Amino acid sequence: MSDRSGSSFALRLNTAASDEDVLSALLWGAGCRGVETRDTAGTGSVLVTGYFETREQAEYASGAVSHLARAEPEIAAIEERDWLSEHRKWAEPTRCGRFFLDPGDPEVTGSERSQIAADEGLLYLSVPAQRAFGTGSHPTTRLVLLLMQRWSRCPLRVLDVGTGTGVLSLAAARLGARQIVALEVDLLALSLARRNLARNGLAEATARLLLSRVDALAPSHDVSYDAVFVNVLPENLGPVESIVAGLARRPLGRVVVSGVPRDRESSVLERWLECGLVETARETLDDWIAFDLRWPA
Numbered sequence: 415m416s417d418r419s420g421s422s423f424a425l426r427l428n429t430a431a432s433d434e435d436v437l438s439a440l441l442w443g444a445g446c447r448g449v450e451t452r453d454t455a456g457t458g459s460v461l462v463t464g465y466f467e468t469r470e471q472a473e474y475a476s477g478a479v480s481h482l483a484r485a486e487p488e489i490a491a492i493e494e495r496d497w498l499s500e501h502r503k504w505a506e507p508t509r510c511g512r513f514f515l516d517p518g519d520p521e522v523t524g525s526e527r528s529q530i531a532a533d534e535g536l537l538y539l540s541v542p543a544q545r546a547f548g549t550g551s552h553p554t555t556r557l558v559l560l561l562m563q564r565w566s567r568c569p570l571r572v573l574d575v576g577t578g579t580g581v582l583s584l585a586a587a588r589l590g591a592r593q594i595v596a597l598e599v600d601l602l603a604l605s606l607a608r609r610n611l612a613r614n615g616l617a618e619a620t621a622r623l624l625l626s627r628v629d630a631l632a633p634s635h636d637v638s639y640d641a642v643f644v645n646v647l648p649e650n651l652g653p654v655e656s657i658v659a660g661l662a663r664r665p666l667g668r669v670v671v672s673g674v675p676r677d678r679e680s681s682v683l684e685r686w687l688e689c690g691l692v693e694t695a696r697e698t699l700d701d702w703i704a705f706d707l708r709w710p711a
């Protein structure tokens with residue numbers, strides 16, 4: 415596996431360790447192709463680097479995250495190098511309930527790690543670190559994985575809004591989902607998702623990938639879903655709650671909402687409940703919260 419990064423501008427900034435997750439999510443939302451975080455010992459800060467294809471993107475992102483920076487952010491042109499391969503060498507698997515998510519290079523560590531997962535009785539997913547959000551390690555992803563594992567029966571039809579690298583669609587398929595539609599606005603992420611689905615043996619007949627915003631899809635769509643996953647920051651998603659809720663089957667269809675910073679939990683939840691959904695469960699991790707909502711019986 416030798417993906418080249420294609421990234422040529424690095425945005426570096428120091429932030430409080432407690433702000434790392436929010437910062438990283440904002441960088442992904444601003445179009446970065448990779449994020450690295452390093453501890454700066456004893457300072458309570460971390461050094462976060464986001465990689466961008468153009469200086470304009472890095473400058474835009476710098477403005478969007480400057481309120482989280484402890485010092486002036488720096489933008490530097492970087493030499494083209496295969497930083498993804500470097501990253502995959504040290505990226506550790508994430509265990510999340512029954513899932514074992516492997517961000518490593520499938521050709522280097524894949525068989526060894528899938529054996530470890532099998533020995534531990536876990537469901538192995540290969541999601542190599544790529545130029546899009548979604549190796550499964552981010553708290554917002556893990557929250558959805560945790561909520562879906564609480565269900566006594568896996569939904570057969572799933573809509574995955576903002577699929578990134580396809581990790582939630584893959585997980586749903588491992589649990590038994592039979593018809594999955596995965597939406598993404600970023601063409602690159604979509605092509606990575608396609609490769610991930612194929613790499614994990616998911617047939618195209620099971621999962622359809624669409625380049626679309628959810629509000630563009632809805633008007634012509636006459637299918638409803640047993641579960642809709644939405645792990646997108648509220649400011650990137652926009653006011654689409656009633657549209658998303660309308661895509662969940664009535665009665666009892668679920669909408670799992672993640673990507674919600676805990677300090678905005680009430681305002682975000684209120685908008686979803688106004689659509690008529692009810693909360694059945696919630697999970698929190700670090701500074702993030704996710705809600706499992708469903709249409710009443």
Ligand SMILES: C[S@@+](CC[C@H](N)C(=O)[O-])C[C@H]1O[C@@H](n2cnc3c(N)ncnc32)[C@H](O)[C@@H]1O
Pocket residue numbers: 442546547548549550552554555558575576577578579580581582597598599600603626627628645646647650651652673
């Ligand atoms: C936080 S990532 C989640 C990725 C993956 N679902 C996961 O849980 O790891 C959000 C993804 O949603 C995509 N996105 C952002 N706004 C969107 C929108 N309005 N409709 C669909 N996808 C969107 C982004 O490109 C990004 O890949």
